[in-house]
Amino acid sequence: MATEHSRTAARLMVSPAVILLFLWMIVPLGMTIYFSFLRYNLLMPGMESWTGFDNYYYFLVQPAFGAALLNTLLLVGGVLLITVIGGILLALLLDQPFKGQGIVRVMVIAPFFVMPTVSALVWKNMFMNPVNGMFAHIAKTFGFQPFDFLSHAPLASIIVIVAWSWLPFATLILLTALQSLDREQMEAAEMDGASWLNRFIYLTLPHLTRSITVVVLIQTIFLLSVFAEILVTTNGGPGTASTNLPYLVYQQSLLNYDVGGGSAGGIIAVILANIVAFFLMRMIGKNLES
C-alpha cells in the first residue's frame, strides 16, 4: 500500500544510492568546469589563476580542433555503418539452421570480450604491420607492394579495428530480434506472393527497427569516447589524421601539461555529445515507443 508514510520511507531508503550516484557524477563534472576556467599548468603547480573563457577560446581556435571534431564524427558514423549493415547480414546468416550453430554463435561473440588495447595491438602488429603483418604477406604473395595501413589510411584503419570489436554486439542484438520474428507472418507473406527481398524489406526490416535503434544509441555513447585504439596504434597521427576529441583532450592536458585547456576541451566534448544525442533521439528515438 502506497500510503504517505510508506512513500516517505521509500524515499529515505533509496536516497543513499541516489545521492552517491549524483555525487559520483557531479563532483568530477564540477571540478572539470572549475579547472576549465583556471590557468592550470602541470609544469607550474600552485600558480593557478582565474582566466575566464580563455581556455575555451584557445581550445576552439586551434586547427586540431576542427580536424578532431570531423574525425570523431567520421569514426562514429563509419563504425555504425559497418556494424549495423554487417550485423544485419551476419544475423541473417546465423539465423539459418546449420550444424554447429551453438559453437559458431559463441565464436562470433568472442571479439567483444577482447580488450580494446589488446585488439588494437593485435591488429597493428599481426595484421596491418607493413613488414610482418598478415595483410603484407598476402599482398606480397600476389606480387603487390604491402600497404602501410596505419600511416596512409590511419582513420580508416582505426574504424576497421573498432568496428571489428563492435560487430558482435550488433550481431547479437539483431540476431535475437530476428529470432523473435513471427514465423507465421513470414509464411503469410510468402503465400501473399512476396519475394525474399520483399519479405526482408516489408517484414524483417520494420521488425528490426527497434533493435537497430538500440544498437545505434548504445554504440554512439561508446564510440564518441574511443581512445585506447588510437593511443596504441597511431598516437593520433600522422599529424592530426586520426585524432578525435577524447584524444585531443588527452594531448592537451597530459602531453602539453595544460589541465585548464584539457578541462575546457572536456566540457566542449560533453556539450557536443549532448548535441549529437539530441539529434539522434529526434531522428530515431520515436522507434523506441511501442
Added chain:
Amino acid sequence: MGNITLSAVTKTFGDVNVIPPLDLQINDGEFVVFVGPSGCGKSTLLRLIAGLEDISSGKITIDGRDATDAAPAERRLAMVFQSYALYPHMSVRKNIAFPLKMAKMSQAEQDKKVENAARILNLTNYLDRRPGQLSGGQRQRVAIGRAIVREPAAFLFDEPLSNLDAALRVTMRQEISELHQSLKTTMIYVTHDQVEAMTMADKIVVLNAGNIEQVGSPLELYHKPRNLFVAGFIGSPKMNFITGAEAAKHGCTTLGVRPEHVEVGHGDWEGVIGLAEHLGSDTFLKVQVAGIGDLTVRVPGERGLHHGQTVRLHAPADKLYRFDASGMAM
C-alpha cells in the same frame, strides 16, 4: 474454380512418417473440414496443400494443373492462420492491400478492392488502425480480408477460431459460413473442434495419425460412422462403448450407443447415477451400470434426477452401433 486433388501424398519429417499415402478429392465450391485430435497431421496436410511444406512423395493437382512443386504464391490459395499473422507495423488498409501490392496492381484498383473487402467484413471504420489496436474478432476479419482480396481458388483456414472466446467463436463461425455462401469459393478448414466441423462443413475429413478415417457429410458421419474412432470423435457427449458379455449378446466385440439415444425410466439395465450435469436444456448423467460400466446419458430438459438415484436404462435396438474386433462398423 477450386478443384484440389491429392494422390498418394506422403510426408515424413526425418524418420517420422506424419502422413502415410493419402488420397483426397476436394471439389469446387465445397466447404471441407479436416478434423481430428491434436497431432493427427491435419495442420500438416493443410500446409502441404498451401505449399508451405514440401510433400515427400505423391502429387497435388489444383484445377487440373500439377502444383506439386509450385511455390505457395503460384497456387492461388489464400490462408488464414491461427495467430492471424497480420503485419504489426502496417495499418489494416496496408495489411489487406499487401498481396495486391506484391502482385503489382495499380493503386486505384488496390483501393477499390480493399474498400470492397472492408465493406463485406464491416472493417471500413478501422482501415487506418494498426492490428494491435483491434480486438481478436476484428483481427480475424482483417486476416480474412487479406485472403479474399486475392480472389483465390480456395481458402485455407488453420484453426482460425481457437484464439477467440466462446461467444465470439459462434458469431465468427456463422460469418465464415455466410461468407462461403456468398463467395461460393472452395474452403478448407482445419479444426479439432467437432462442433465447428459439424456446423460448417459440406464434407468432413476425419483424420487420425495422418490417416483418413472417413470422408462424408456431417450427418453421414453421425449416423454411419465407419469405425470406432469416427464413432467416438463425432457427437457430443461422446458415444458410449460397451464391451464384454453385453456386446457378445449382440454378436459384436464393441457395442456403441449415443448418450442421446438412451432412454431413462424403463429397460433391463439398472444403474446408479454418479454425476448429474444440469444444463437447463439437457441433463447429462453418468450412470454406473453393473456388468457394463459407466454410461453417459443425455436427457432432454430437467427430470429431477440427481446423484445417488437408481435408474433403469433402455437402448433401442435400432440405435445401436456394432463394431467387430478390428474396430470396423458391422
